[in-house]
Amino acid sequence: MEPKNQYIPYKMRIANIIEEAPLVQTYRLEFVDEKDAAQFSFKAGQFAEYGVFGEGESTFCIASSPTREGYLECTFRSSGRVTKALANCELNDIIGLRGPFGNTFPIEEWYGKNIVFITGGIGLPPLRCLIWNLLDQREKFGDITIYYGARTVNDLVYKEELEEWKNRSDVNLFLTVDPGGETPDWKGLVGFVPTILEQNPPKSENSVAIIAGPPILIKMGMPILGKNGFENNNIYTTLENRMKCGVGKCGHCTVGKTYVCKDGPVFTYDEVLNMPPEY
Amino acid sequence: MDFEPKIVAFVCNWCTYAGADLAGTSRTKYATNVSIIRFPCTGRIDFMLLMKAFENGADGIIVSGCHPNDCHYTSGNFHARRRWIVFRSLLDFMGFDTDRITFSWVSAAEGTKWAGLVDETTEKIREKGPFTEFKKLDYSILEKIENDVVTE
């Protein structure tokens, strides 16, 4: 059989639309062609190219867990030409999907360890995939701690799931909003995520930390974890640069010799330190 | 099949649009080939809009606004006029068929002039035939050759 043409997208039907926050939506996607569905598999950490025909493609992670079969979910903020076109799609519209691309989180290596998630704003979707993946096999892991913040209360995504995690006794959730973003009835913390992290440091023994979000959060958060005793190769992040092809050809996402799309997007702090700071 | 020209009219809100409106309310009969796009002022009619209209299938274009000294914003049409003078000459220099663009001043009172202008333009474009020159420009030479080879 000829190798698959990696530029031809799968056709996906929009099966459900959830409004998460202002301009942020979650789409549930189902394969139009059952053969494609049977072929397709992915792991936590991977991403895809979502395309609106005639407008172009945009890169974001797969936000649903591989343990939930039969569909894919993606969460995006409409900001550019493609994401705006995507946001204008309606239920049952057909969009293109290429992927899955990139490497994955080494979940098997984490069995028995405590897991710490640090993320902000629209950085939660890439980790949501991983969080559910772990929660669906909860018994294999130690403590699970999540630090999550957004600019305002309204900008928090997956509000129902946050509520669910808050109420679970086996998840430790630090929910925060940036100063000035709180509402009168806000019961969570107030402060930037790195500040909250410094004030409530996670324990580093037998722990793995995963950090995702805007570049500034990654650049600030990783050293804080390091100071708290996390080893560099126990700190993971998922980078996202401008991408076009997803397969290490177009050159947009390169950081030094590294292609974020095929060598990443998951990197350890060690690996990030060895790259030029071009992310 | 008979060729029906597609005409796009870029007009200003205050004069020509009102003029076209008057033609309508006076039940003046004129060619139906025109699609009117209303702008706040002729000064706002960017030359790129004209290029895009041609690219997307227009066979002819009408650009029209208030007579000199009648601009709602005092000087929008004066600015526009300078630009049209230069733009038209540039297009001609590039070999673009400038006869396909009709520039005009039509005031709010000139419903008849508007109807006549549309009729005249439609007739002229009908005689010239469809505007394919601009649209048929194709991809790179290499690809053109490939296509030729394939179609032979």
Added chain:
Amino acid sequence: MTSLQNKVTELFENGTINLLIGFKEAIHKLPVPCFIDNVSQVEQLIFTPSCKGNLSVYLHKTEVKQAKKVGILANTATLRAIVQLVSENQLGDIEKTVITLNTNGELVVFATMDELEAYVQANFPELSEEDKKLLDQLNAMSRTERWQYWTEQFSACVKCYACRAVCPMCYCSSCTVEGNQPQWIKVSSETTGNLEWHTMRAMHLGGRCINCGECGRICPVGIPVHMLTVKMNQDIEAEFGAKTGFSVKNGYALNSFKPGDKEQFIK
């Protein structure tokens, strides 16, 4: 040391400039732009008739603006560009020292903008023989021949945007072609879109282009793109009596109007 190098050393030493944009000879024997920020580098400076580049483009660079006191080696085209840029209020945040070679090959350092303007007006160039010939050729063609000529030229364009990059008048921090909502100009290089791009470039330079001809000279596929603005400048001078790069007070022709502007084509 040459008289140029002496002069520049003096300017550095008396604190008139702290950055000089000039030329040096590169390893492959062609003049390349160089940026000198201290006296020790002055030795590499050259300024010969082969230094054709228009260095005024660099006056828009952040690094140059930060230097505040900037010296620049200017050929006649560069001088006109500076006059036009000043008239468009683009060089307000730097103190510039402009150095040129006059027709006798002597070094001239302008003390004031007025001096510079007077020099430019006294040495305002005619169109080059080569450009004149091409312009005549094009004007003599029939419309369809011109269409053929330009579409063939534009089909070769690769959209490297070197014409935009070398233009001292293309100083917008964000260009129309860089926006994609809406996508005015297609990203792919294909004749229709290329023609639209060159039309747009010419129109945005209408009455502002100072005829330095850099865009045509450096085009990697050899399209004489500068002819479009040459033609426009001719029209503008004929119709509105305005010359670009001629006076620091003029602004530019398409930014103004006269109630009595004449045309024959508006019905």
Added chain:
Amino acid sequence: MEIKNIKSTNIPAFFDQMIKSGKVVIAPVLKKSGKVFFEAVQSYDQVSTDYIQTGFSAKSVVFPKVEELFSFKKDDEGIEITNNLHTIPETVVWGLRPCDASAFNYLTEFFLKENPDTYFTARKEKTTLIAISCAKADNACFCTSVELNPGSTSGSDILLTAMGESVYIELITEKGKAAVETAASLFTPGEEKSKEEFLAKVTSVFSMDEVKVRIKTAYDSAEWKHASMGCFGCGACAFACPTCTCFDIQDEGTQDSGKRLRCWDACGFGLFTKHTSGHNPRTNQTERRRQRLMHKFKYSVENLGIVSCVGCGRCIRNCPAHLNIFENILSVTK
């Protein structure tokens, strides 16, 4: 390697025979601008023989400036996606220089090593490269510095070297052998001999081994700023370069019908790395030019083991500011 000879007067016959056999032949043609470019030709009369280097490289044969990835059409039943890969004709590239031909080695390695690229493969399979050794060079040529020379056979299917009345022909690959068979009677068997005296002299400006070592620590060199201050941020160097492979993917048309294209892009453009959020990992021209040069001399060596600069000198000739890549490499690896 098989060696043959052909009389130089028989070259046109050989050339035209390839066209008659139905191949698309791309060859250097002198354009109105006075520059020489690769173009499909109909007979040998159109071919330019007097050029040091073509304006752009021959990479567009396998990696066109615009490639249609697929076209799509929406109807009641959904979306139909088609591509026209099957329409790619048998192509011969005539008269590319040995440096260009060796760039095809890099292109093949890059496009096929990991996640093989369907479009490149399809075009490469149908392409035969007939290179001609350089008898002339100019100040921008530096192939000898990157371990090539005006008579390198690397990457070509056939290499021609003019030796007075006759042309010395090296048939490097099976494809090359097949190409001469279209006009077998024109050729006579030959013996291997030295081409040296018929080749241009290109002086080596740096030692590649030293550069490879020193560039490892060159990222923080202060010289990058001097090397790139003159850079305007256009794409002239990247588009002319035989080994630059970056591209953009764009949709054209409407949401109902249109095509998805890939077109050349350049890391020198400010928009190349800019995120939608406005964040730009490479904010200034110094960083962008460093990326381009480091990619050629460091990153591609680390990723694929190949220096992806072939010393053709196009970036120097085409640069609006005449910035010189080997001068820059020398200064940052001092």
